[in-house]
Amino acid sequence: MPTHIVKCTQCGTDLDVSSFAPGQIVACPCGAQLTVPPRPLQATQPPPPASQVGAQPPPPQAGAYPTPPNVPPMGPPAPPYQQARATCKEANLALIFGIISIFCFSIILGPIAIALGSKAKKILATNPHLAGSGKATAGLVIGIITTILGAIWLIVLIASLASQ
Numbered sequence: 640m641p642t643h644i645v646k647c648t649q650c651g652t653d654l655d656v657s658s659f660a661p662g663q664i665v666a667c668p669c670g671a672q673l674t675v676p677p678r679p680l681q682a683t684q685p686p687p688p689a690s691q692v693g694a695q696p697p698p699p700q701a702g703a704y705p706t707p708p709n710v711p712p713m714g715p716p717a718p719p720y721q722q723a724r725a726t727c728k729e730a731n732l733a734l735i736f737g738i739i740s741i742f743c744f745s746i747i748l749g750p751i752a753i754a755l756g757s758k759a760k761k762i763l764a765t766n767p768h769l770a771g772s773g774k775a776t777a778g779l780v781i782g783i784i785t786t787i788l789g790a791i792w793l794i795v796l797i798a799s800l801a802s803q
């Protein structure tokens with residue numbers, strides 16, 4: 640329960656009247672008698688801050704309106720034959736190895752991602768019906784970056800070991 644504070648009209652002391660019902664008489668230490676005002680309150684219990692009010696609207700809106708953002712995801716499934724394009728397997732692998740190489744074994748997996756990415760690009764160049772050139776490029780680029788970082792890491796490691 641929020642604290643209910645009443646300022647004494649005589650001495651100005653803040654009196655905690657939380658345990659008193661509205662309308663009751665409370666005696667202040669100074670001797671003044673105060674009537675507890677109705678509970679709907681004071682600064683002690685502010686209304687929901689403006690920042691919260693600002694943060695909350697999105698969910699209600701999503702429920703209230705049939706929001707446009709929800710509609711597009713429903714639309715696209717229309718042309719299924721376009722999605723039937725098989726994705727180049729090497730492109731997928733290049734991306735997977737590239738992503739894993741970010742986290743571990745970059746010096747090994749990075750070059751594998753590069754090899755798979757460039758292989759996928761060759762395959763895609765000769766098989767235009769295959770999808771996945773974006774993945775192949777991503778795998779290739781990530782592979783190059785992680786290989787370089789892995790190499791730097793290795794050099795630093797060797798240098799620090801050698802200096803001991």
Ligand SMILES: [Zn+2]
Binds near residue numbers: 649651667669670
């Ligand atoms: Zn008083």
